Amino acid sequence: MPTPVFRNSHSAPAPKSGRRPRLHCVVEPSRQLSVVQLLITATVVAALLLMPLPWLLRLLLACLAILLSLRERAQLTKSRGLLLARDGSLFWREQGAAEEQEIHLSGEQVLWPWLVILKGRVCETGERFSLVLGRDSVSGDDWHYLHGMLRW
Known part of the structure; x- marks a missing residue:
């Protein structure tokens, strides 16, 4: 499976400050x-x-x-926090952390109907990033939106 790209051919306006990001998942351990x-x-x-x-x-x-x-x-x-997507980028904020980390997905991603595994690197530090999500890790609407976003 190729690495998903979050920029697609549909030109969506950039979110204004204070607006909700395109993806705003509250992630809990599965x-x-x-x-x-x-x-x-x-x-x-x-x-x-x-x-x-x-x-x-x-x-x-x-x-x-x-x-x-x-x-x-x-x-x-430890997979507890917020998964955000805006302006064509993916962000992760662990529970209790003050700042979001921009994530660059790389390598193979797992995208099954009941499991998503995101692998990549934190843009600022270059550290490896891995997030394992079960279907019960996020709400149903967020799960469907996340699947659709990762397919593009």
Whole structure:
């Protein structure tokens, strides 16, 4: 899937100061994705413990799977804030942060009916940016608008 571009052939007037941005999503961590991750982790740990390997190796691999799952869980739970799009740019403001960060999407983006994964870089610092959104992370209208915007 090519990297989406937010500028399209429809010339929309630039929003005036004080007007609502074209996209204004309040993002919350997805409970559905958390449940799916928990089920996958439980399945992997059970499969590792049932493998015909020495018990110490099985235990170490199960601990590694749990640690990796906890790291991913932390990534899911920190996705709380505002996702904004205006003037052809995408912005992210974490909950509690004073300023928005402009995000430049790069690489492959995941755009499924129940999952969106945005990958890119923060324009000012060059840090990597990743945001995982489940269908229950944003309101229904925002979900449809976000899908439409990313398809362009």
